[in-house]
Amino acid sequence: MDLSSINLFVLIASLMVSATPILLAGIGELVVEKSGVLNLGVEGMMITGAVCGFAIAVQTGSAGLGFIAAALGGAALSLIFGFLTQVLMSNQVATGLALTLFGLGLSALLGQGFIGVKGIDVGPVPLGPLADIPGLGIVLFRHDGMVYVSLLIVAGVWAGLRYTRAGLILRAVGESHNAAHALGYPVIRIRLAAIAFGGACAGLGGAYLSIVRVPQWTEGMTAGAGWIALALVVFASWRPWRVLAGAYLFGGLTVLQLNLQAAGVKVPVEVLSMAPYLLTIVVLVLISSGKGASGAPASLGTRFHDSG
């Protein structure tokens, strides 16, 4: 066993990379839940984003276009959920599960021709001298663009929810859709927009896996990341910066597990692989056992029907 082979700076840099998919999906789901909708289909939207992104990136040779396609794919899929739950008022839990199932099937169909295809190279954003700062350069300034985009999205969501009128309305809809409706806000349209945003973010998260991190397409490659993203939102008590902290914590755990394996720690692979899921459960328990309000939007998961 040789733990000295683990370099702390490299470790931090790689945890940021490994956390980016769940960070993107998590921050999207946070916005959805803030609007009062529980979409359990994150996994399905991520995997659809992964296949759309990979396919377009490989065909055009452009990672940027791949990510755009992934966001559109994820958003399109999420709108199926949006239509069913918002317009036809179907049960959100069941519809979300159906979305995951459908997304897994659809992505496998779309991705048939791309199994074993080599992905494209996505280099770091050239930040010149910043990248050469010892330590900090490795940690912060040698990443690919999506790592920075994900941080910008978190900052944007935080500022948007906290300081803008749109954010206030979104939160109002999530806390009490009847009150928001009485004030004249279009509850369903706002929720559909939030759902589409969440789908786009989940799509980006999935595509980050297939375009940057792996980079390849395999069936079911998200392997439960969507569910971790859902847990992350609860973990964060619906606060954007805590989603970031939580995502990096999970990313760190994943990276540490890989490093421990590489360093030859004598623990069965399976025990290390189940660690992130067990840790998520422990965190969920800690959060839910805490006293006082958990921060969950009051209308979360409930049906809205304009009966007037």
Next chain:
Amino acid sequence: MIRLEQRAAPAQIWTFATPIVAVLLTMIAGGLMFAALGTPPVQALKTIFYDPLFHPQFASYSRPQLLVKAGPLILIAIGLSLGFRAGIWNIGAEGQYIIGALFGAGLGLAAFPSESTILFPAMVAAGALGGWLWAMIPALLRVTFRTNEILVSLLLVYVAEQILARAAVGFLRNPDGGGFPGSRNLAQHSGTQNLELFANSGLHWGGVAAIAAVIFAYIVMTRHLMGFQIRVAGESPRAALFAGFAPKRLVIFCLGFSGALAGLAGLFEVTGPAGQISIDFNSGYGFTAIIVAFLGRLNPFGILMAGLLMALTYIGGELAQLTLSLPGAAIQAFQGMLLFFLLGLDVLTNYRIRLARRRGA
């Protein structure tokens, strides 16, 4: 302008009609999907829904498969349906199924090569216990810490899969297997096997258990106080609270019951059709059973029909893979679509569509 108007009571006719309409719509949409994939749609649908039962060449093999596949789906879905009606969401049946199979198979392998007649019943009990214990984790966390059971039960699926992987290559591996992963074959050993009860029927003990579960669930839901509590808790949690029903007991019962049935399904599968513990002996029944539960309207007899239909799509999907080289995932997309249509059409049960002018216009 189309408006939806809430019905005073759910429309009985639509409760029964929506599954049928949903299946028809799925066939149409699925046909379009197959056409887009370059497969002749009519032939694809015929292969999936008709050939498994009536094809002169394949039907003799695939007809018994109907009960083999429907058994676990019905068994698990029945368990899930009680919780779903009470608003308790166990979506980790796949994990309970795996752990049940590991418990039961573990006992059988520990007793190997015993041929005692009580061994198989003991394994069945161990299977139910395993599933029940695995479901007790989310149940106890929910009642003591109010932790969301959806997330916990689901995350535990991934944990169970890792334990299964460890079992297949490690502690349950066949010592005479030359180092290959996978346990001894339980189906080939008379003390532990779960064979067809009638030749070529596909009916094994799992199917019998599924039918028993249907009847049991029907009695509980219509004749027993627990069923009444489940229905009240699902339709009006506040009313249930005022009536003095203990919500915690309901959570423990519903999760425990569904876990035990999922564990049973796993045990019957591993001692019968699958034969051994291997890394991927579980074939996603725990997830598909969720669709079965909804397709059957959370009603025991509905679930029986839905399980058979879903089993048909599985077998038909395999047949289509074989004869039309349709990708295996197509059937998953197909099943997802079915659930979409079903959930969407539910609106007709609870709401009336009215053509009305926009107010104030």
